[in-house]
Amino acid sequence: MRGSHSGDFEGGIASMANTPAICGLNNKPVSGQRAFRCGFLGVALCVFAYLAACGSAFPCPATCAADEPGKTPQVTVMIGPKAPALERFAANELSELLRKLFDARVTIATEAPARADAEAEATTLILLGSPATNPAIATAARSLPGGWPKLSDQGHLVRSVDSLPVNKPTTSPALAKHPLLLVGGGSPVATLWAVYEVGYHFGVRYLPTGDVVPAQRPAFKLAGIDRLLEPALRTRAWQTLGDHAVGAEAWSLAEQRSLIGQLAKMKFNRLVIETRAWQPFVDYSASGVRKQSAVLMHGQLYPVSGDTAGRAAFRGATLFENPDFAGRTTYAERLAAGRDLVAGLIQRAQELGMEAALLVRPLEFPREFAAALPGARVLDVPGQLAIGPSDQQSVGDAALRDIAVAQLSAYVQTYPALDALLLDVSGAETWKPSGSEGTAASIDFALKLAVEPTLTRRAGGGVRLVGLAGVDQAAADSLRTRSLPAGAVVLPSLGSSARRVAAASEWVGAAEQSLAGRSELSLPLGSSALGVVPQMQTGHLHRSIEAARKAGWRGIVARSWMAGDLAPGLHYLSRAAFDPRITPQAALTELVDSVSGEEVAPRLIKGFGLVEEATDLLDQSDAMFAEPRPDMLTKHLLARTAPPESWAKAKKNYASAMDEMYRGNTRARQGGRFFTLYFAKRFEFGLHYMTSVEALRNAGAANAAGDKAAGDKAGDGDEKRIAELEKALEALHSGLAAYADVARDPSDRGAIAVLNRHGYRVIGEALDAQ
Amino acid sequence: MVRSNLASTHFSPTGLIKRIFAVAVAFAVLASLLGVELEAPGRAEDWPQFRGVNASGVSTSASLPIEFSFQSKVKWEATLGDGIGSPIIAAGRVFNTAMTGEQRFSLFAHDAATGKPLWKRDYDTGVLPRITPPNSHASSTPASDGKRVFAYFSTVGMIAVDAATGADLWQAKLPKPAYLMDWGAAASPVVYKDTVLFCQDDDLAPYLVALDAATGAVRWRTTRNEMLAGYSIPVLCESNGRTDVVVAGSGKLKGYDPATGAERWTCNTMLRTIMTSPVVKDGVIYVAVQSYGDATRTLKFALLEWLDTNQDGILARKEVPQEFWEKFDTSDRNKDGYIGTDEIDTAFQHPANQVGGGSIIQAIRGGGSGDVTKTHVMWTLENRSPSNLSSPLVSRDRLLVVKAGGLSSCFEVADGKPLWQLSRIKNLGEYYASPIAADGKIYIAGRNGFIVVLEDGPAMKVLARNDMGNDILATPSIADGRLFIRTRDKVYCVAE
Known part of the structure; x- marks a missing residue:
């Protein structure tokens, strides 16, 4: 143990009062003055050393000068002189990666370095592209044993070549002297994926929120790499936009562009933009009615005030909204903003080599079109914003057709760059004209629409119909033998959670090729039942993926409201789509080891497992447990029964999972703690949320007990109810405050905004009314 | 209380000094009893440190x-x-x-x-x-x-x-x-x-x-x-x-x-x-x-809850921040690289x-x-x-x-x-x-x-x-x- 004398302290005390004014340095920071003195001395020593070196048997200055540049890796990325735009972009991405990882000095060129000096010879050459796009690759391939491998249009490789055989007549002298790295694919976008695979090889991890570079810079070693990947699932789609404040509706184009960029790094190759009838993305009229609806978030407002729990998440904003729509109040203004958003999403997807598709419900119309459809049904959406056909309209109903065609044509004409259109018939199963069953009528209707000339005829060619979404298992089976437009696919809707979809794995795995071969699995990454509450279902994703791969399904269309929780699931999907052997645990370990450092993964695996269990428990107990709706919390107060036992277990799991995250956080490296801390706070929020709903249930039960025991001592039920309401309010406040500490994207802020509007304020008002 | 002969009429330099000294001491004692800070760090209205x-x-x-x-x-x-x-x-x-x-x-x-x-x-x-x-x-x-x-x-x-x-x-x-x-x-x-x-x-x-x-x-x-x-x-x-x-x-x-x-x-x-x-x-x-x-919640419980990240009930050297390794080594009496159940009580918390x-x-x-x-x-x-x-x-x-x-x-x-x-x-x-x-x-x-x-x-x-x-x-x-x-x-x- 240290002694108690002042000598223990460093003697770094400088009294500026006595500092001589030689250099006029009075009143300057102590550190600057010291730096000046040290710097001068340092330079003097260096000069002396240089002179000594030059006058001795040590290497001469010319070699000394060459040693410095040699320490910085020199790389030339060679692309074809007529390389397509995406490969040029890939080259830029690769350069940026190499600079970030190795501080490399990178040149992008179409020819090998011509200089024959030592520096040029030390340059590493990376040949990027394919034999079809890069003559250098074609040349190099001729000298390689086995040549260039056969790759599908999605296949890609990263392969080191120590050096080309110099005595082979096919070896280009320009290439012969360099170590080479081949980075390419069967198409320009596959080449881009190969670049991201280089990053992955060196420990870069691609999260929805951005890239994480390893804390320990890897050695610049491009030798010995041999990765060749072909997809096990050819379609890897991400569904965005939708219609909830907690989802992508609140994301600006800039924020979406960033996320899409990350999805591209995870090798997603299709963006599905889900739109709803009342949103401001198209304008049209039909049957004498003009569209007037142009709302987001179901037209709800989410003000942020001093009394907003977790308001720190909003950074001073007084309204939670999509910033691209701020101040846009008229229909025309909102329509313009909406068009810019969707067009921007399409452009962003395509510039990254992704297909851009729109997902539209052909039997859902803004409510103002009720005038054109006699007996139209009001659909079950918040705010009663949409209508659908009634049984009075048959599949061939002219007015129905006109409105549907007008709507779809509007999309096709407004977004001419669109690649594909998905027709979603989910929610239309209640339309049973002429006694039809299930979704038969809606499927028939959609298939008729698919061959409408107005959809297929446009400048530059018709949009490709991707297929039908939202069909249940029986309907999907029936489509096996139906004729669909060329290239169309089927997206069966098997459930609103990964668990429910996995429950159908047997059916998925047993699907005949006639169905599987043109089907894509619609895959929620979490559970819509859990809505804003922490959720993970990677184990179920694994089951579904395995079944889909086994039966030869074309791919997956993944979706989630919350990008944050699902980072591990998304990461797993992106790796499993190319590596059939990878397990969720292995994928998570690969992710966490790089992001947070070693020995963190076991804690996170354990914690995430507890959350998966909690997700299952809640998903099973209530299909709309925490779906973001106006009654999401008050329904518990009105339930008037004690909470189910499974909730106590789920709550305990959230608490234990939180502890595991904090343990992981203790061991996480400095730059990787954001990852563990996010989940720690999210799970803390989950714990408080469960406390709150339990208390609401208890308050409701006290209410019921009080009603039953009216003859008992007055006030007992009231006291209990008030105490439970206070507990509920306090727990929700604490949970939202914890969540706000780590809220980083609009979905996080949306969850906080929604819970304030439909939870915190409502409970507060209920308490004030006591 | 210090008494001083303030009533003395005999003036001499020594006596004056004694009187001044006595008054000063009396003042100091009085001030002390009243809890008045004799050398306040600033003006009375100042708030010169944490919490004033x-x-x-x-x-x-x-x-x-x-x-x-x-x-x-x-x-x-x-x-x-x-x-x-x-x-x-x-x-x-x-x-x-x-x-x-x-x-x-x-x-x-x-x-x-x-x-x-x-x-x-x-x-x-x-x-x-x-x-x-x-x-x-x-x-x-x-x-x-x-x-x-x-x-x-x-x-x-x-x-x-x-x-x-x-x-x-x-x-x-x-x-x-x-x-x-x-x-x-x-x-x-x-x-x-x-x-x-x-x-x-x-x-x-x-x-x-x-x-x-x-x-x-x-x-x-x-x-x-x-x-x-x-x-x-x-x-x-x-x-x-x-x-x-x-x-x-x-x-x-x-x-x-x-x-x-x-x-x-x-x-x-x-x-x-x-x-x-x-x-x-x-x-x-x-x-x-x-x-x-x-x-009963001494430090060891917190250590085992938060630092024992693999939850095996003992502390490994690498589970402890590097600044504490010297202290760890001192506490690791049997030098097995772990602080076990018989060592952890006093590993980082003073035995007394x-x-x-x-x-x-x-x-x-x-x-x-x-x-x-x-x-x-x-x-x-x-x-x-x-x-x-x-x-x-x-x-x-x-x-x-x-x-x-x-x-x-x-x-x-x-x-x-x-x-x-x-x-x-x-x-x-x-x-x-x-x-x-x-x-x-x-x-x-x-x-x-x-x-x-x-x-x-x-x-x-x-x-x-x-x-x-x-x-x-x-x-x-x-x-x-x-x-x-x-x-x-x-x-x-x-x-x-």
Whole structure:
């Protein structure tokens, strides 16, 4: 143990009062003055050393000068002189990666370095592209044993070549002297994926929120790499936009562009933009009615005030909204903003080599079109914003057709760059004209629409119909033998959670090729039942993926409201789509080891497992447990029964999972703690949320007990109810405050905004009314 | 009482000197008995350190506003940068600290009345240690004697600058603190006469030091080896004819001689983790502390819960922060690379101070000698009232505490009789800041950015709830009829 004398302290005390004014340095920071003195001395020593070196048997200055540049890796990325735009972009991405990882000095060129000096010879050459796009690759391939491998249009490789055989007549002298790295694919976008695979090889991890570079810079070693990947699932789609404040509706184009960029790094190759009838993305009229609806978030407002729990998440904003729509109040203004958003999403997807598709419900119309459809049904959406056909309209109903065609044509004409259109018939199963069953009528209707000339005829060619979404298992089976437009696919809707979809794995795995071969699995990454509450279902994703791969399904269309929780699931999907052997645990370990450092993964695996269990428990107990709706919390107060036992277990799991995250956080490296801390706070929020709903249930039960025991001592039920309401309010406040500490994207802020509007304020008002 | 023959008519130089001396001594004794600080660190209206004069949290300011907000009654505001240290006010200037860059710490001076920026000093911090949110690296509150400002930063040490110009006076390197749980530094200096007192209770090498205010030279340093990490600041207690420097720490409240650092007394009633600071009034020290768990919850449980990351029930060397490896090796008696169940009890917690958790409010008479545990505790309350973060306020013979959820409790200082307990002040959330009082009002700042104003009386009465627009972790300050409120990134001056 240290002694108690002042000598223990460093003697770094400088009294500026006595500092001589030689250099006029009075009143300057102590550190600057010291730096000046040290710097001068340092330079003097260096000069002396240089002179000594030059006058001795040590290497001469010319070699000394060459040693410095040699320490910085020199790389030339060679692309074809007529390389397509995406490969040029890939080259830029690769350069940026190499600079970030190795501080490399990178040149992008179409020819090998011509200089024959030592520096040029030390340059590493990376040949990027394919034999079809890069003559250098074609040349190099001729000298390689086995040549260039056969790759599908999605296949890609990263392969080191120590050096080309110099005595082979096919070896280009320009290439012969360099170590080479081949980075390419069967198409320009596959080449881009190969670049991201280089990053992955060196420990870069691609999260929805951005890239994480390893804390320990890897050695610049491009030798010995041999990765060749072909997809096990050819379609890897991400569904965005939708219609909830907690989802992508609140994301600006800039924020979406960033996320899409990350999805591209995870090798997603299709963006599905889900739109709803009342949103401001198209304008049209039909049957004498003009569209007037142009709302987001179901037209709800989410003000942020001093009394907003977790308001720190909003950074001073007084309204939670999509910033691209701020101040846009008229229909025309909102329509313009909406068009810019969707067009921007399409452009962003395509510039990254992704297909851009729109997902539209052909039997859902803004409510103002009720005038054109006699007996139209009001659909079950918040705010009663949409209508659908009634049984009075048959599949061939002219007015129905006109409105549907007008709507779809509007999309096709407004977004001419669109690649594909998905027709979603989910929610239309209640339309049973002429006694039809299930979704038969809606499927028939959609298939008729698919061959409408107005959809297929446009400048530059018709949009490709991707297929039908939202069909249940029986309907999907029936489509096996139906004729669909060329290239169309089927997206069966098997459930609103990964668990429910996995429950159908047997059916998925047993699907005949006639169905599987043109089907894509619609895959929620979490559970819509859990809505804003922490959720993970990677184990179920694994089951579904395995079944889909086994039966030869074309791919997956993944979706989630919350990008944050699902980072591990998304990461797993992106790796499993190319590596059939990878397990969720292995994928998570690969992710966490790089992001947070070693020995963190076991804690996170354990914690995430507890959350998966909690997700299952809640998903099973209530299909709309925490779906973001106006009654999401008050329904518990009105339930008037004690909470189910499974909730106590789920709550305990959230608490234990939180502890595991904090343990992981203790061991996480400095730059990787954001990852563990996010989940720690999210799970803390989950714990408080469960406390709150339990208390609401208890308050409701006290209410019921009080009603039953009216003859008992007055006030007992009231006291209990008030105490439970206070507990509920306090727990929700604490949970939202914890969540706000780590809220980083609009979905996080949306969850906080929604819970304030439909939870915190409502409970507060209920308490004030006591 | 010293008698002096003031009535003598025989004048001689010796006699005059004796008379003058006698009067001076009498005055000093009288002042001491009345508890008057003979060398106040600044003007009476100053707020020269954390929680004001002697960290009491009480100001003599008048005409303070009841209702205000970040948009109302704001005399001036200034954007600083991230920080949770409190503003201090001395000689008409207000001083704040903030992080203004990734590795840059700044010390600001503004005119207290107008907010006019006077000067700003920047310091390169170098690589920063790990801390746990919501702590900030700029967490320490400076102190001032009116002529100089003293600011602490974990990687820089103690800085002294001229209060008027910001010119460097001296810097004293201090050992970088280390925390088993990565909480991060948050201790603050205080000024007593011509010394700067600073207590750094970390988990590695806790100590109390006195630096010469003019030169930064170490006057004395006293190790506090029995302590664990804590954040209590030194307070001064005048009792029994002398002044003691009192520090609350893990398990023990101690009094030291301010001239030498020698320990004068110890009261072994504290709990394991002490984050609140005591308050002194009329020679009595009041503490309100809460530490996780019950009396059996010694440090080893926390180590096994949070540092034993593979949860195998023993601590491996690599599970412990590197700064603690030497201590680890010493504790690893059988040298197997692990601290096992028979080694962990005393591995990082002193064997003579194996204290656990709980919740207490206590009044301890100052001026003792030796172990005063059984002799100087006037009263103790064990209830759920105290906060682990927010220090108690003693004002008008009442002791007030506030904790998470906005639950306040108030007791009479004479005997601890409760006036109200765990009553809601209608502002939920966490409370890091400590309550302060002036002008018949008590100001309580919640983390959610609201400042609740209570009437400073025997019954809980909420006068207002004021929105400052952003998180508040720093205790606000009062001087010259103004409130100075530090939100996470700004300082506001609020007045009528």
